[in-house]
Amino acid sequence: MSRVLLIEDDEAVRDGLTLALERQGHSVDAFDNGEQALARLGAVQPEVVVLDLMLPGMDGFEVCRRIRADGNLPIIMLTARNDDMDVVAGLEAGADDYVVKPVQPRVLEARIRAVLRRAVSEPKQPQGVEVHGALTIDRVGLEVSKNGTPIALAPTELRLLLELSRVPRRVLSRQQLLESVWQHDYLGDSRLVDACVQRLRAKIEDDPAKPVYVQTVRGFGYRFGPV
Amino acid sequence: MGLRTRLLLAFAALAVVTTTITAGVLYWRARSAVLQATQDAAATALTDRVKTLLPLSSVPPRRADLEELVEGLSDRGSGAVVLFRGQQASSGMHPQSLPAELRSAVRSGRVVWQRVMWGDTPTLLVGTELRIGTGMGDSVPSGLEVYLARDLLAERDSIEELTWWAGAVGAGSLGLAAALAWVAARGVLRPVRELRHAARRLGEGDLSARVTVRGADELAEVGRTFNATAQVLEHQVNELRRMEADARRFVADVSHELRTPLAAMTAVTDVLDEEAGDLPGDAGRAARLVSSETANLTRLVNDLIEVTRFDSGSAALALDDVDVAAIIRACLRSRGWLDQVEADLPEGITARLDPRRLDVIVANLVGNALRHGEPPVTVRLTADEAWVMVDVEDSGPGMDDAVLPHVFDRFFKADTARSRSQGSGLGLAIAWENARLHRKGDRVGTLTAANRPGGGAVFTLALPRYGEGTGEKR
Numbered sequence: 001m002s003r004v005l006l007i008e009d010d011e012a013v014r015d016g017l018t019l020a021l022e023r024q025g026h027s028v029d030a031f032d033n034g035e036q037a038l039a040r041l042g043a044v045q046p047e048v049v050v051l052d053l054m055l056p057g058m059d060g061f062e063v064c065r066r067i068r069a070d071g072n073l074p075i076i077m078l079t080a081r082n083d084d085m086d087v088v089a090g091l092e093a094g095a096d097d098y099v100v101k102p103v104q105p106r107v108l109e110a111r112i113r114a115v116l117r118r119a120v121s122e123p124k125q126p127q128g129v130e131v132h133g134a135l136t137i138d139r140v141g142l143e144v145s146k147n148g149t150p151i152a153l154a155p156t157e158l159r160l161l162l163e164l165s166r167v168p169r170r171v172l173s174r175q176q177l178l179e180s181v182w183q184h185d186y187l188g189d190s191r192l193v194d195a196c197v198q199r200l201r202a203k204i205e206d207d208p209a210k211p212v213y214v215q216t217v218r219g220f221g222y223r224f225g226p227v
Numbered sequence: 228m229g230l231r232t233r234l235l236l237a238f239a240a241l242a243v244v245t246t247t248i249t250a251g252v253l254y255w256r257a258r259s260a261v262l263q264a265t266q267d268a269a270a271t272a273l274t275d276r277v278k279t280l281l282p283l284s285s286v287p288p289r290r291a292d293l294e295e296l297v298e299g300l301s302d303r304g305s306g307a308v309v310l311f312r313g314q315q316a317s318s319g320m321h322p323q324s325l326p327a328e329l330r331s332a333v334r335s336g337r338v339v340w341q342r343v344m345w346g347d348t349p350t351l352l353v354g355t356e357l358r359i360g361t362g363m364g365d366s367v368p369s370g371l372e373v374y375l376a377r378d379l380l381a382e383r384d385s386i387e388e389l390t391w392w393a394g395a396v397g398a399g400s401l402g403l404a405a406a407l408a409w410v411a412a413r414g415v416l417r418p419v420r421e422l423r424h425a426a427r428r429l430g431e432g433d434l435s436a437r438v439t440v441r442g443a444d445e446l447a448e449v450g451r452t453f454n455a456t457a458q459v460l461e462h463q464v465n466e467l468r469r470m471e472a473d474a475r476r477f478v479a480d481v482s483h484e485l486r487t488p489l490a491a492m493t494a495v496t497d498v499l500d501e502e503a504g505d506l507p508g509d510a511g512r513a514a515r516l517v518s519s520e521t522a523n524l525t526r527l528v529n530d531l532i533e534v535t536r537f538d539s540g541s542a543a544l545a546l547d548d549v550d551v552a553a554i555i556r557a558c559l560r561s562r563g564w565l566d567q568v569e570a571d572l573p574e575g576i577t578a579r580l581d582p583r584r585l586d587v588i589v590a591n592l593v594g595n596a597l598r599h600g601e602p603p604v605t606v607r608l609t610a611d612e613a614w615v616m617v618d619v620e621d622s623g624p625g626m627d628d629a630v631l632p633h634v635f636d637r638f639f640k641a642d643t644a645r646s647r648s649q650g651s652g653l654g655l656a657i658a659w660e661n662a663r664l665h666r667k668g669d670r671v672g673t674l675t676a677a678n679r680p681g682g683g684a685v686f687t688l689a690l691p692r693y694g695e696g697t698g699e700k701r
Contacts, residue, residue, distance in 0.1 A: 010487050016494030023498060080486050101486055102493035102525050174547055175582070189583065190547045219548050219579070 002116055005046035006030040007037045007063065008078065009055050013101070017050070020105035026112070034063035041067070048112055052078045053090055061093045068094030072154040074115035078103065091195030096156040097182060098192075114183035115155060130165065133227035135204060135213060137165055146204060156181065157200045160193075164214060164224035173221035197222060230419070231412045238408030242401045250393035258386050265382050266340050269353045273375045274338065276300050277357065288371065290314055296373070306376040320345075320376045329354055333372050342379065349379040418446045422453060434461035479535035485528045492521045523651075530653040534637065537660040544581045544664055551576045551585070551615055552608055558586045559606070564593055571607040578615045578692050584661040585690070588674065589617065591654040592686045596621040600684055610692065613670065617688040625678035634676045635659040658688075667691035 004026045008014040011032070018028045029044045031037035034055050049067060053060030060077060067073055077095040079086050087098055096115045099108055128140030136145045142158060144151045153161065159181045164172060172180075174190035182192055197216075201208040215223055280299045288296070293309045293316035300307035306319025315322050324345065332339040333354040340353045354374040358366035421438045428436035437457060440450040496518040503514040536542045552572035559565050589606070596604040600621025607618040626634065633639045638652040658674055665672035670691040679685050 010491070012491035013487060013494065016491040020494045020497060080483065080490070102490035102528075105494055105497045173549075175549065189545065191545055221548075 001025045002027075002047040002112065003045065004028045004112065005037060005041070005044055005049045007032075007034060007049070007055065007060075008052040009033065010052075013052075017105075017108070021050075021108070024105065024109050034058035034060070034066075038063065038066055041070070046073065048116055049073055049075045050078060050108070050112070051075055051095070052080070053086055054080055061089055064090065064093040064095055068154070072152055072157075074155050076108070076111050076115060087189070088191060088195070091191060092198070094154070094199065096154060096196075098189075110183070117155075117159070117183075132165065132168070132213065132225060135227075137161065144204070151203050153200070153203060156196055157203070160196050160200055161204070161214070161224075164222060168225045169223055171217045171220045171223045177222065193222070231409075231416055234412040234415070235405060235408045238404045238411070239401060242404030243397075246397040246400045250397050254389055254393045257389050261382055261385055262342075262379075265377075265379065266351060266353070269351050269375065269377050270338050270340060273300075273353045273355060273373065276375075277355070277373055287311065290316070300373065300375055305378070308372075308374040308376075310372040310374075312370055325352065325354075325374060329374075330372070333374075334368075336368060345376075349383050351377045351379055353377070415446065418450060422446075422450060425453065425457070429457055429460070434464055475535060475538050478531065479539065482528050482531040482535060485524075486532070489521065489525050489528060492517075493525055496521050527651040527653075530651040530657060533657050534653055534660070537657075537664075542660070542664055545583065546579050547582055548577060548579050549582050549585075550574070551578050551580075551610070551617075554582050554585050555589050555606060555608060555617065558589045559593065562590060562594075564597070567597060567602065567604065568593060569603050569605045571605065573608060576608060576610045576615060578610070578690065580615070580665055580690055581661075584664065588658040588661050588688055589619070591658040592617075592619040592688070595655060596684070596686070599623065613692050615690045615692055618685055619688075620679060620683055620685045622683045625682055625684050626676065628678075631676055631678070635674070662688055662690065665690045 004021055006014065006017055006021070006028055008017060008030065009032050014030050014032065018030050021028045029040070029046065031040070035058055038058075051060050051063060051067075055063065064075055064077065067075060074097075075095045077090045077098045078101055079090065079098055080101045090098055097111050099111055128138055130137045130139065134147050136148075138144070139162065144153055144158065144161065160177065163177065163181050174193040177193045178184045178190065181196075184192075197214055198208070201211050201214055204213055205211045212227060213224060215225070217223055276299065280296055288311055293311060293314055296309045297307050297316040297318045300309070301318040306317070308315065308317040308320060308322045308325065310322065324343075326341060326343065329339060329341045329352060333356050336356060336358070338353065338355040340351060343350055343352060352374060354372060357369040357371040357373060359369045418438070418441070425436040425438045434457065437454045438450045440447050440454065499514040499518040503511045503518070505511075506514055533542075552574055555572055556565075556570065559568055559570060593604060593606060596619050600623035603622055605618070605620045607620070609616045609618075635655050635658075637656045639655075640652065662672040662674040668691075672688070672690040674689075675687050677685050677687070
């Protein structure tokens, strides 16, 4: 049961999705363009945004960037064309996940539930706060800071960092990360992981081109550290 | 034999024949003229000298007269012999060396000459028999034979020089002819070569290939015809391409346009499914029908869009390093096929490929085997250094040989009587395209269909083991 902001220009799709989401217990505020939705963002206070990429006026990528610049609201993009360029551009604009239209309501529901999870399942930790180099991760308070300065992470980024740092120096494959962080079934789109890693690095690394915390292991996946 | 060689040979032959005839005739005429002049001069000299020495002091002459006669006849560079009825006198040559036929010709009363070789020296012999006037207007043979020998060394030198010049002129004109032939051949061959290159480029698909036309000869005409033909061809091919692109874009546009209403319908099919049970009679059946057909239509449109992406070349691989067996097992599990399929999936085969596309291929092959073949259906994974191979076999009757080449055609149905099956009719075509999309160097993924010897169809997927790209994506 969440508050969903739906931005979709086609009336029938908007009505259909609203109907489906409401039957699953969500409350839905639907808009047919990005400008209006952005203006009402503060008043609506949604927990998750479902955003069509093809919008009249301001396009979905720009809406995505604006929402992302304002805060860390989870964003799921709806793309009518599963063109790779669209997906990649949407992920780079900051979307957490995407679904391809026509989407079955239960698939969209699963994606919404996945991005809204507060944290990955945590093993019991004696103390919640870990320090890795300049990075401080509070697993209980779900806060990350670098040199004492808090870093604002989107939920997916935070979950990815928590998942990787839970097992420092161990390599996790993209498919493993998709299952644990995005809760996709085994055959998720590994570009989700790559895009999220890029965004995460931009926030926590000194030099995102030479990452220290989230390292690529060619041919295998990603690992946290060694710092 | 090439045109260039033929032209060169023709020119050379022409030069050889012309030069041989010209130089040969000239050489022969000059040689004859030189020798004739020498002979005439020798004969004249002989008669002149004989006249100065006559009359003889006594007839018949004594031996001393003969000696004196020889002395008077011979000079430096020539020898002389005088014979009279068994007597002889000579100077500078031996009388024995006179050819017999010369002597018999001389006795017949003529002034005779003959060329002979004495050792290395060509020599001209001139001989005559003196005649004695009778005082009555005629003369009788005197029996006194006079011979003069003169070497022809100077003439031989002249003739040798002539020979040398004939040869030199012949060789020179042959060279000149060859050069001319080469130039002529180049003039002819350059447009021919250009034409050949242009034709090859045209054949290789470069429809902008044209030749530069120079002049107004037959070759230029050929070039102009070629250019005109190429232009028409280019225009028509471009037109066809444009029409094909239009058709493809139309299919793509239609598919995309269908997607939006389908998105709205799909969003509410769950509502239909949930409520159908509560709807009375026909309304419930209708709701279920709409729901299931919406799902079919969605699958068809998604497949159509997938196909248009292959056609437009916009399909891209999202490569990842994966455990192939795990992908296949996940594919079977997510579709509930694990119980229906015998899977032989050895662990530890890793490959760099697009897992989503592998999933699509395996799902299509296994789905096809389950629908059209008979159980048991077997999925077998094997690999070597270069390839990962997946065999999907069923135990049905196999496929008609006439059908085999077409199983990957779009909307192909082996059994025309069969009504619409569960699939979109594009599944195997999409699987085939997905296989081909995987390529490493000149190794391209393949999907093939065949019948097993023991019956049953087998589809074999082969993907290059290490695809393009690096470990770090993007």
